[in-house]
Amino acid sequence: MQMSIYLSCMSTKPPDPAFDEQELLPAIAQDADSGEVLMLAYVSQEALERTTETGLAHYYSRSRDELWQKGETSGNVQHVEEVRVDCDGDALLYLVDQDGGACHTGYESCFYRTLDGDVVADRLFDPDDVYE
Amino acid sequence: MQMSIYLSCMSTKPPDPAFDEQELLPAIAQDADSGEVLMLAYVSQEALERTTETGLAHYYSRSRDELWQKGETSGNVQHVEEVRVDCDGDALLYLVDQDGGACHTGYESCFYRTLDGDVVADRLFDPDDVYE
Numbered sequence: 001m002q003m004s005i006y007l008s009c010m011s012t013k014p015p016d017p018a019f020d021e022q023e024l025l026p027a028i029a030q031d032a033d034s035g036e037v038l039m040l041a042y043v044s045q046e047a048l049e050r051t052t053e054t055g056l057a058h059y060y061s062r063s064r065d066e067l068w069q070k071g072e073t074s075g076n077v078q079h080v081e082e083v084r085v086d087c088d089g090d091a092l093l094y095l096v097d098q099d100g101g102a103c104h105t106g107y108e109s110c111f112y113r114t115l116d117g118d119v120v121a122d123r124l125f126d127p128d129d130v131y132e
Numbered sequence: 133m134q135m136s137i138y139l140s141c142m143s144t145k146p147p148d149p150a151f152d153e154q155e156l157l158p159a160i161a162q163d164a165d166s167g168e169v170l171m172l173a174y175v176s177q178e179a180l181e182r183t184t185e186t187g188l189a190h191y192y193s194r195s196r197d198e199l200w201q202k203g204e205t206s207g208n209v210q211h212v213e214e215v216r217v218d219c220d221g222d223a224l225l226y227l228v229d230q231d232g233g234a235c236h237t238g239y240e241s242c243f244y245r246t247l248d249g250d251v252v253a254d255r256l257f258d259p260d261d262v263y264e
Binding site (some may be wrong): 017026028030034035036037039040052082083084085086087088091093103104105107110111112113114115120 | 158160162166167168169171172184214215216217218219220223225235236237239243244246247
């Protein structure tokens with residue numbers, strides 16, 4: 001029984017990321033070592049291609065309407081060790097080695113607060129020192 | 133200097149989840165113990181309220197256009213230990229204690245495959261035994 005499940009797993013064709021259905025897919029960046037969830041951003045097909053080609057995380061900014069490389073300004077780039085795709089192909093997981101903090105506020109993770117406002121992450125840099 | 137940064141952290145008002153800008157926000161479910169990213173789904177304001185009221189993860193299905201409680205059919209519910217909100221309030225992180233596997237395919241995580249199709253997670257149940 002175990003073997004049949006195993007074989008069934010290995011023959012499961014991975015879905016292509018569903019860019020035919022959605023222009024942008026959400027991508028979670030997770031620290032490959034600590035497991036901390038660092039941020040959620042969106043990727044276009046081109047952003048994903050640039051990510052896999054360069055090994056550096058690229059996203060697509062919905063507000064600026066442009067492709068961007070994480071850390072282009074701050075230097076806090078993400079070295080992508082692995083990209084995973086979810087069961088139905090409409091979300092991605094980047095396992096990354098994060099230089100500096102992921103959040104533009106200076107925190108290690110963008111998810112540094114609970115709903116109640118408790119701060120639960122470390123602040124690694126002062127954004128005034130990094131962004132003009 | 134350290135103290136001023138600390139005080140600055142604590143006075144940072146958390147943003148309300150940005151349901152005024154987006155009806156649905158992406159929510160990442162992460163295993164509170166192992167740190168594994170289990171799934172990404174979407175939440176409405178009502179889904180988030182039901183989650184915080186009951187302690188069980190609720191989401192909003194875009195395909196079925198309805199509120200749903202994770203595990204309602206399979207029994208694989210998520211006990212939510214903490215909800216975090218990201219820096220700009222447009223993504224949520226559920227830290228959960230997951231009963232059974234999170235993925236409807238039987239895997240522990242929906243992110244069980246790399247882009248290249250390698251299976252990188254454990255299969256915990258046979259979906260034929262769980263879903264009719």
